[in-house]
Amino acid sequence: MKPVVFRILLLWLLLARFVFGEAMLQYFNTSWAELTRKMPELAEAGYSSLWLPPPTKGSGGLSVGYDLWDRFDLGSKDQRGTVRTRYGTEAELLEMVRVAHRFGIRVYFDNIMNHNAFDVPGYNAYTPIDVYPGFVPEDFHLRRTEDGFYRKWDNTRDWNDAWQVQNLGLADLIDIATEPGGTNYNHGSYEGDTIPKIKFIRHPNNPEYYCYDANGTYVGFGPGNGLTAGYIQANPAAYAERVEDMLNRAARWQL
Template identity: 25%
Template sequence: MKRNHTMLQFFEWHVEADGSHWNRLKEMAPELKRLKIDSVWIPPVTKGQSDQDTGYGVYDLYDLGEFDQKGTVRTKYGTKQELLDAIAACQENGLCVYADLVMNHKAGADEKELFKVIEVDQHDRTEEISEPFDIEGWTKFTFPGRGEKYSAFKWDFGHFNGTDYDAKEDRTGVFKIVGEHKDWNENVDDEFGNYDYLMFANIDYSHPGVREEMIRWGKWLGNTLGCDGYRLDAIKHINHEFVKEFATEMIKERGEDFYIVGEFWKSDLAACQAFLDTLDYRIDLFDVSLHYKLHAASKEGREFDLSTIFQDTLVSSHPSNAVTFVDNHDSQPHEALESWIEDWFKQSAYALILLREEGYPCVFYGDYFGIGGPAPAEGKKADIDPLLEARYHKAYGTQEDYFDHPNTVGWVRRGVEEIEHSGIAVVISNGDNGEKRMCVGENRAGEQWTDLTGNRQEQITIGEDGFAVFPVNGGSVSVWAYAGEDSNGHHQDEQASGTCDNTEQ
């Protein structure tokens, strides 16, 4: 029987910009596998505006830390060879690698160009607030350090449909580029009237040459890296039909097991469902709805009704297409989508994504190892490790929910014969000390169960009818399970496989 899979986002916004991150990943690959991680989502691998750029201010898609451009050969994370070595080390240790792709915009152009634009209202991009006029925009990309190696494609203002800076007048705004067949794309999110434009020079996916080049690049990147999948950034701003075409072509090029997950940052469940429909379920999406539920629960404390935590979430409606997460680089303090889950609820939030039957959970580097920046926070390795162990060894079998109280909820996983001693009982409280009487099965009668988190110290005896009363501390989580041992005192659990496997989450 295949074990549960777990993804790790292997970066946070303030990872040190010293070029050592790819080497860090290479060195840590064996340890990550021991921690029961199966896949890593790595940050953007392409050259940004400087060696400090996180990769989301993308400059040259074909420069993976190979060419002297923007004052540096390496990216923030290291050189191309260090990247390839890190990916190889991950795969040798049975870790899949998903590369982060930024395809919405380009930044750090090499030259300015003169062209006509119409300024639009920043809060309603369908509202034009000027007549056409000339600006000087940073839209010409010639890549002098790379030349025509890998691609001869050079970008100019005709390949974009918007920008945000007029060098001629030294002012910012949202400027829609004027030209034949130029407009915002209609197949995007409808926030601000039309949310095609996000930042920098906005790539125009109505341009046939752009579509062709970006698909060619996507294939080149996958083949160059030998990675196992992609994470697609900011796809609510990109022509949805192109995203579908791109995903289809990547899977055709790299094989049916090539995994793709998209960042469609909307808490509106209906919008996420419609997007999946448009893409014929070719990709998964991060469950933003659940993230905001977890955030609200952490902020509201006992006033939040825990029995509703999964209502109107993607993992509830589309479990096979949902990547669940607690926090990420954008939700951490002082970042664009700040919605940081409070410390007291963090372990409970991870139990809600790691120990359930549904969803493909993703652990955040910043939660595990800590975050830097203006609001540094220590990592919660001690809180997350027992949950990772429980996910790998215990969280299997039929799931039964006891979501019948606003402040104390629980569920059980009955376990499976193929994994000896599997099965768990989870209880979460956001109020006072609580308990749940739950059934783990008559076949478990007489077993002594302990709290794997260490939050409770007693042992619970399973009754003859398979029921037991499982306690939990106030504002906490307890994960109860039977820790069986063989005659030599070793756990009867299968070792982690050394093969990367994308087929099940």
């Protein structure tokens, strides 16, 4: 064997021990409790990570999680006719993650950033504008009617049209104005009307949903972070957010 070939093979063998190939299992339509029970088998089978559906509350107890309702409800709030999600309670979710980590298995959840469920805030006189916790109509791509109510736009008609993909609907789910900057590019009486994005304190009574104090110091999420509702409300400059800021905060909170 030529020396150069030998050295290449030797280097490859030395580096191979540091190469980690992750075996991910997509595991949907299964309760958190059953996943917990299956964890020893999954680890023994060689899986090192799980890909799971959104853990947050959907539009009802049978929702698979993609019609999001409340990004800060993991199965602990009595809303939409249920406390638990389709997959279980928040306590069961946290136990599943704890057991997975104990077996060296990472857990990845789908995170939906571009839409909520099917309901429209301010659809009529009986539908509140804050029907989705933390959201108002100006956060969505919506048509405003002559009598001041709201309707969804069409679903995307041409998937080769970037503007439609970014500003029209998907499967009749209400589309969030996640476009960069301070302008909502499809809100008003006519398709393509624009409005300034609204900025306000999204969860004034839930300091546990925030992880920074007003000076930008990291204090962590949860009830032990030292923040209070009064403190949040007294510092609007620090805690007022556009919708995309809130979506990013919700993703960090879930972590």
